[in-house]
Amino acid sequence: MDLFDILLSASFWTAAIRIASPLIFATLGELICERAGVLNLGIEGIMVAGAFAGWMAVYSGMGLWGGVAVAMLAGMMFGLIHSTLTVPFGLSQHVVGLGITLLATSLTYYAYRLALPEVTSPPKITAFKPYEIPVLSDLPLIGQALFSQTPLTYLAFVLVGLVSVVLYRTPLGLALRAAGENPSAVAAQGLSVTGLRMGAVIFGSGFMAVGGAFLTMSAFDSFFFEMVNGRGWICIALVVFGAWKPGKALLGAILFAAFDALQIRIQQTPLGANIPYQVFLMMPYLLSILALIAMSRRAEVPAALMVPFNKGER
Numbered sequence: 001m002d003l004f005d006i007l008l009s010a011s012f013w014t015a016a017i018r019i020a021s022p023l024i025f026a027t028l029g030e031l032i033c034e035r036a037g038v039l040n041l042g043i044e045g046i047m048v049a050g051a052f053a054g055w056m057a058v059y060s061g062m063g064l065w066g067g068v069a070v071a072m073l074a075g076m077m078f079g080l081i082h083s084t085l086t087v088p089f090g091l092s093q094h095v096v097g098l099g100i101t102l103l104a105t106s107l108t109y110y111a112y113r114l115a116l117p118e119v120t121s122p123p124k125i126t127a128f129k130p131y132e133i134p135v136l137s138d139l140p141l142i143g144q145a146l147f148s149q150t151p152l153t154y155l156a157f158v159l160v161g162l163v164s165v166v167l168y169r170t171p172l173g174l175a176l177r178a179a180g181e182n183p184s185a186v187a188a189q190g191l192s193v194t195g196l197r198m199g200a201v202i203f204g205s206g207f208m209a210v211g212g213a214f215l216t217m218s219a220f221d222s223f224f225f226e227m228v229n230g231r232g233w234i235c236i237a238l239v240v241f242g243a244w245k246p247g248k249a250l251l252g253a254i255l256f257a258a259f260d261a262l263q264i265r266i267q268q269t270p271l272g273a274n275i276p277y278q279v280f281l282m283m284p285y286l287l288s289i290l291a292l293i294a295m296s297r298r299a300e301v302p303a304a305l306m307v308p309f310n311k312g313e314r
Contacts, residue, residue: 006265013145013258017153020257022047022214024156026235027242027249028163029075029207034239035167036200037180037304041097042082043208044232045104046075050209052108055216055223056115058125068152068213075209076202078104083201087194090308101232109225122222128152150218152210157250159207164246176200180302183309193309208232234288241292243299255291259284 006012026047033040040046054071058064078100085096116123128150136147167173176196178186183193211231216223234256242249263280 006262008141010141010144012261012265013141014148015261015264016254016258017145017149018219018257019260020253021149021153021156022211022219023231023235023238023253023257024160024250025211025214026208026232027238027253028159028246029204029211030235031239031242031244031246031249032163032176032204032207033201034305035180035244035302036176036197037183037302037307037309038083038086038197038201039093039097039306040079040082040100040201040204040208041094041236042078042100042104042205043097043235044228044230045101045108046078046205046208047212047215047228047232049078049104049108050075050212051216051227052112052212052223053209054213055125056111058217059123064126064128064217067217068210071209071213072206075212076206078209079202079205080198082205083198086308087197087201090310093306112223122224124221125217127216127221128218152214152218156214160246160250167246177302179309180304183304183307187309197309208235211235234285237288237292240299241288241295243295244302252291252295256284256288259287 026043030040030043050071053074054067057070058067062070081103082096082100085091086093130148130150131154133147137143139147165173167177175186175189175191179193179196179200186193186196212228215227220227235253238249238252238256241252263283266283267280
């Protein structure tokens with residue numbers, strides 16, 4: 001199978017959409033935070049915590065959607081810690097974010113060992129199954145890729161549209177964007193910049209955790225260490241790639257996922273037999289960096305991103 005055949009196969013794009021799904025959730029969460037003026041570097045740890053919390057809830061007897069809710073609540077808890085330290089107290093968003101990643105990751109691993117001390121291999125759960133949408137799933141190429149996915153993938157795409165509508169078509173979205181561009185103007189209108197920013201970080205962190213839960217409840221059926229594997233950091237780059245716009249961020253997530261799916265398939269071709277596999281593992285990250293460089297030159301960063309706001313100060 002040559003490169004052209006790979007790119008025109010339905011299985012390739014099905015895999016790309018599946019790989020992109022957790023990135024979409026987490027990228028939307030980070031985008032919401034940054035639109036309000038807060039950089040959330042806790043994303044990697046929050047995804048790990050969400051992956052474990054959702055899986056553990058289902059393993060303990062809760063339903064799958066209950067597990068998604070538990071994962072989101074776990075993410076919102078870490079978002080509350082992050083937002084409390086960075087917004088009203090004005091601590092360094094870089095330091096707090098990295099601290100949240102270390103805290104969430106460490107607590108997750110501790111909770112895993114505490115809950116399952118004798119386990120040598122991760123227990124399995126019954127994960128979400130692909131659901132084919134009648135008629136649409138029969139369309140050539142895109143039918144299987146877009147309409148034969150698990151419910152969480154459909155939810156990810158719905159959230160892209162929902163976040164876009166809220167950000168650009170509602171007073172709440174206008175206030176949220178203004179909090180990241182000109183917080184003084186928001187305060188002058190009698191709105192709480194602190195409340196807007198904290199709310200954005202809390203709900204954004206919840207989305208990040210659902211992205212982690214996708215890995216244990218939709219992509220796989222168990223939890224294992226290092227399963228997030230840097231996806232959180234990729235999502236931060238995807239926000240920049242998408243110029244802080246949900247639609248473009250979605251395209252960036254699919255692009256990275258397509259690179260990832262492509263490198264797996266190229267390794268199985270005659271070309272892959274003659275090149276070290278590490279080269280192919282590096283390929284999606286390298287291509288994403290090049291795409292990020294090309295796109296970020298035209299991106300407009302929220303003017304008040306990472307700028308603490310104290311009412312009454314100029």
